[in-house]
Amino acid sequence: MSNMPxxxxxxxxxxxxTCLCLHAQRAARALARRFDAALKPAGLTNGQFSLLMSLNRSEPPPMGPVAQLLAMDRTTLTAALKPLQKRGLVSVEPDPKDKRGKRLRLTEEGLAVLVRALPIWTQTHVEVEAQIASGDANRLRQDLIDLG
Incomplete structure (x- = not known):
């Protein structure tokens, strides 16, 4: 006989x-699949869209803040950047203020892809928000931000 509990x-x-983590993971995967399918004509995944959008700034950001914004570690960010670099959408440059650091630049081609993808994201986002049963997307968004 086993004494295993x-x-x-x-x-x-x-x-x-009841597990909030399980339900959040399931919802995140469903949303990711939906946005992946929507953004496919633009040649992006939802993760790539978010990464490109995070680089849409007046100055190329360092890797650290981008990784933090996307809730990634630097190694995961580096891996996510590789296919975007290969396509010429992003360049990784030395940080002029810290030669050990890197800055991430959205290229002109990257911006062009982002411009094509943004209306797709906008329409999909409107559709998703309309499906929130409570009708209070802002409350859900704030709750998720508070948990993060």
Missing amino acids: VIPFSTTLFVRD
Whole structure:
């Protein structure tokens, strides 16, 4: 006989039905799939769109703040940048203030892709917000920001 503890199946069901992390992950994956499909004609994934949009600034940002904004570590950001660099959408340049650091620049081609993608994102975003059952997208957004 095993002395292994037993977790009743009712507990499994309780966790399935109440776990905020599980429900947030499922919603995030569903949203990611939806935006991936919508942005495909622009040649972007939702993650690439977010990354390009994060670089749409007057000055090329350092990697650290971009990674923080996108909730990524620097290694993950570096990996996400590679296909965008290969396509000529982003350039990674030495930081003139700190030669050890890197600055991320949205290229002209990157901006052109972003310009094509923005109306797609806007329309998809309007559709998603309209499907929020409570009708209060701002409250949901603020709750998610507060958790982050």
